Amino acid sequence: MSVAATPAHSTRRVFLGSLASLPLAASSALWSGHAMAQDRYPSRAIRMIVPFAPGSSTDIAARSWGEVIGRQLGGASVIVDNRAGAGGNIGATAVARSTPDGYTLLYSTATTWAIAPLIYQDLAYQPTRDFLSVAVTTTVPTLLVVSGDSDIRSFQDLADRVKAAPDRHSYGSNGVGANSHITCKLIANRLGVPNLLHVPFKQGSQGVMAEVVAGRLTFAVDPWSVVGPLVRSGRLRALAATGSKRLSVAPEIPTLSEMLHQELDTTTWSGLWAPAGTPADIVTRLHEGIAAGRKNAALVKQFEEQGTPLMPDMSLPQVNMFMKQEVERWKVMVKEAQISV
Structure with a gap:
């Protein structure tokens, strides 16, 4: 009972396969201003909200990336704050409603970005309206x-x-x-x-x-x-x-x-977001912090051994393109699953 790959799956493969050949756009050319905020940031602890319980794969990954970001931001303290419930929507909503100053971030999966808007009729946040994408970090099969x-x-x-x-x-x-x-x-x-x-x-x-x-x-x-x-x-x-x-x-x-004997690929991924309105230079610094972590061989090995290998490196425009394509991929599967709340 073999079936052909869906267009959404094929598009995702083409996109991921092409990343290696695409030049990374210079963030400095796309994000500018707020120099004073950049000089001061971070001046206190950064809170990274994980919308799932302690011990989940997302929580485990968030703690590793929190350490990476902290080091790249000059030894800043990054505190993981677990806000589980409603399939990740409680934590995501808390970040969407937070002050957009770079001190409250969301580390989550495709669930809160690409899937929740397709399932929840009265979602308290809208990803494209309420968040700025910072990075895609790991695959999560x-x-x-x-x-x-x-x-x-x-x-x-x-x-x-x-x-x-x-x-x-x-x-x-x-x-x-x-x-x-x-x-x-x-x-x-x-x-x-x-x-x-x-x-x-x-x-x-x-x-x-x-x-x-x-x-x-x-x-x-x-x-x-x-x-x-x-x-x-x-x-x-x-x-x-x-x-x-x-x-x-x-x-x-x-x-x-x-x-x-038919295609079924529900691999998800993890990523980092900031509330909409966060200064562009802070988003860039966070993005560059994640990018620097990819060069750490020990970190790369750690994620491989956890069964959550790193996603390909992406510029900020590429991150946004990837996330848009993921919404289309998940539309197909949510429609088949017939889940709605």
Whole structure:
């Protein structure tokens, strides 16, 4: 039951593949002014809001990037502030309503930028209106997992079980409309059980995975940085990777596309945003701080080992172009998932 790649997926591949050949635009030519603000910034601690729970892959990455940005800004203190809830919307709204002075930032995923506006009818913020994009940092492919004690030992086992008795199975997510929700719903759809019970968790990854390990949830998805240690210890069993290719840290795990014999790539990504109205020179300094971190071999290796490799380096215009294309890619998947709030 093979299907062709969707135009949105093809466009994303062409865009990412072309980045290496595109010259990075000189930020200084595009962002100017506010010299006095630049001289003073930062004069106090920077608060980086993560709209997901502590211990989530986004939280783990934010703490690493916070250290990078702090060093690049002359030893500034960057404090990670977790504001979980509503699929990331609570934290994103807090940043959108904050003073645009560079001291409150949002470190999040495609969920709050590209996905939430497609799902929530009364979203309290609008990404293109309320945020300035600073950088795209890492890719975030996820792993489909079941309990290590389960008799489900392969993706085919999972398919057989849920199709035979859908009322006895369920999946968990990090919140309604989160990437994990959409991914699991698409898996259920492709298996022919679209009404499989969904259990969202306010406390995020740790709560979901505790229930999967205990066998009270049949399956869930989360990045390797979260599930990897549990897979290695035998408490979880990984059945498939949700990206377009196998993870370098776990090459033995097949992709969903391989298992389904049709394309299903729900890889998301992480990025950094500032509230709209933040001085352009501060946005540039933050962008350059992220860019400098990419040259740190230890950091690059760290993210590779976490299963969240760095995205290609992008200029600010390229970041904006990429994010616009991601909205179009997610429109296709949200439409199939038929999730709305």
